[in-house]
Amino acid sequence: MKKGRIDSAWGGGTQCRDCGIRDLVLFADLQQNDFSLIHLPIEEIDIEAGKPLYSAGNEGDALFTVRAGLIKLVQYLPDGMQRTVRLLKHGATAGLEVTVGQPYEHTAIALQPTSACRIPRLVVERLSRETPRLHRQLMERWHQALHQADDWLTELSTGKASQRLARLLIHLVETDGTVTLFSREDLGAMLGITTEHASRTVAELKRRDALFELAGNRYRCDIDQLECIAAADC
Amino acid sequence: MKKGRIDSAWGGGTQCRDCGIRDLVLFADLQQNDFSLIHLPIEEIDIEAGKPLYSAGNEGDALFTVRAGLIKLVQYLPDGMQRTVRLLKHGATAGLEVTVGQPYEHTAIALQPTSACRIPRLVVERLSRETPRLHRQLMERWHQALHQADDWLTELSTGKASQRLARLLIHLVETDGTVTLFSREDLGAMLGITTEHASRTVAELKRRDALFELAGNRYRCDIDQLECIAAADC
DNA sequence: CGCATCTTTGACCCCTGTCAAGCAATGTGG
């Protein structure tokens, strides 16, 4: 799991200071000497697609920054149903709840090969005590998560299936106009519909030429068309 | 709007220190001398049912603690549809987003006659700078809100209408086994269904004897029955 | 009392869930 540069973590968070995406992450605002407060190793871990990063209910002794890839946060209902409540892209923070002493509230599973930094809870607690610069970022992260949760509800849980799918796709398109889709089961769990209906809805968008299949689960998409469908204007 | 004790706010947050529900609120952990850092008035305001506490998009220069009553947080969709994303009861905090410099992200509307404390953003910022005791509570509040948002999605946006309504009712029952319901339009916006269907679903629960009408919009409810419906076991 | 608003109800049809079967892709073992 551990990458080659892992040992340098011991040297006062050196690898964090030189992080390639530092301006995106929790430690964005830390200054030179703040890093010396990091007294526990911050590991860089790789998760293969389908594997969990952590599981709901477990005692959390670390939070995570997603460096690359994609993580889904899944919540299980009493009746065994499951629902995906959020997706985390690079720069996002997973497991914030451990900073308030809670066990993990979701199961975090990689949808793509993903790399993340594992930040021990004690590191955040110490930084939080000693430097005010982390506070702002922590609040910022909570805010991000909450905002995303609210959006998820209004955009991906409201309207008919084709609208929801179109909105999800709009969130997922890369700059080159393509998307990598997930299994139909995952799509269903995100949009609050059945696997079968997810399949049908994807087929419908293909038929409407809003989606064009490139390879297995890679699609080129017509964003104007998608936006039109998302708004139910057509 | 202002209550009689409002003037005492100037005296270093006296009325906050003596707050009747202080153990529930944002300032729960503050100590004796922290209150002297409150240099701006914290007003106690009353909102009548149906009136807004604040509106989405507005520059936020204060956040709020709900003292009594009930607030809905509403989000508007591009197409004019609206969706209620959360309910705030006594002790809850509204408008946390202003602490990270954002405008209000929802429109907050009273569902019942509500009283709240208006806490200027600057007060929170100063306390946040000077005393660490507020941090924990702020994080706690973010966490509460996020947790509620996730639950809202899985419980009130998943399954059939009767299940969702049953789950909502379970959240709303008072200790005496009664509920005060909202307009059918509000119910619809919370459960993600139409006004008409909300009406039908309430009628269905009455027919099933899970709900018994006491007065206009007050009901006695059979919790066992509701839990059974929520789980779709019957 | 009369107008406005909210709730309820009915009729009708579309959307989505359900159950089942067919297909494709992949992998396993003989």
Next chain:
DNA sequence: CCACATTGCTTGACAGGGGTCAAAGATGCG
């Protein structure tokens, strides 16, 4: 290399939930 099991995706048929539109009660307020 091929039969065969496995897994995930797709399709069809059908039923039921929920949306839509319209009209008829309630309820409340001026």
